[in-house]
Amino acid sequence: MSAPLRLMAVHAHPDDESSKGAATMARYVAEGVDVLVCTLTGGERGSILNPKMDRPDILENIGEVRRLEMERAREILGVKQRFLGFVDSGLPEDETEPLPEGCFALQPLEVAAAPLVAAVREFRPHVILTYDDDGGYPHPDHIMTNRVSVEAFEAAGDPDRYPGAGEPWQPLKLYYHMGFTKDRFEALHEAMTARGIGSPYADWIARWEDRPQKWPVTSRVPCGDYFEVRDEALLAHATQVDPDGFWFVCPRDLQREIWPTEDYHLARSLVDTELPEDDLFAGIHADEVSHASRP
């Protein structure tokens, strides 16, 4: 293929790109794919989740600190990245707590989606990655991220929608991240237990509701060779990730052996593809890419 393939990953906060689909992105970057991360909010209301970083000077400048962390993670992953300028909604303690005025999750859909539509029309991705409609976990910004991603996928190619936001562009495939599945954590838990490594997943698995997964995995992208890059990018988000915490307990070699893929649900496709897939660009042919490429 002469023209490069392009992949856009839409995320709610800086650090989400490193915990969801990071090894996939690093792999595609290594294969010459152009990858752009769009981060909808600045993560201004994130708590400090690494005890070593829980200091007043950091808390005071959290917006700037998280920008610098994102910059470092971007370099490690080899992707392009831009902030789309919304303000973090924070994670409410319970459902009755009102969201802060002006935050991302309270924006009308057309306002919230407009910068992403413009980014899609400018970057012209063939494939978009986002969260499922439950947000992957119930953070209001994650649920809103799903809504604006679906809206952008559907509207960016329509010249009558979002006029003034650039030349129409129709992405070909839309995926939801499916990394946090019960079967994956059960498999890792069993393998760790069998090897006498203390697994932190038992309580978590036990609390998991026993119901079928809402969005079945359709696509498993082999990316075990990039787990180091993923972990390094995660660690770059030092305020959000405890190096002695949950993320890094399971040895990488064991992950590579037991679960060497990152997994997705193909939510929309305008191309024919055979499921299950092992490539997010499956079914996208050279003619579509060159037709779709910049002049």
Ligand SMILES: [Zn+2]
């Ligand atoms: Zn997030």
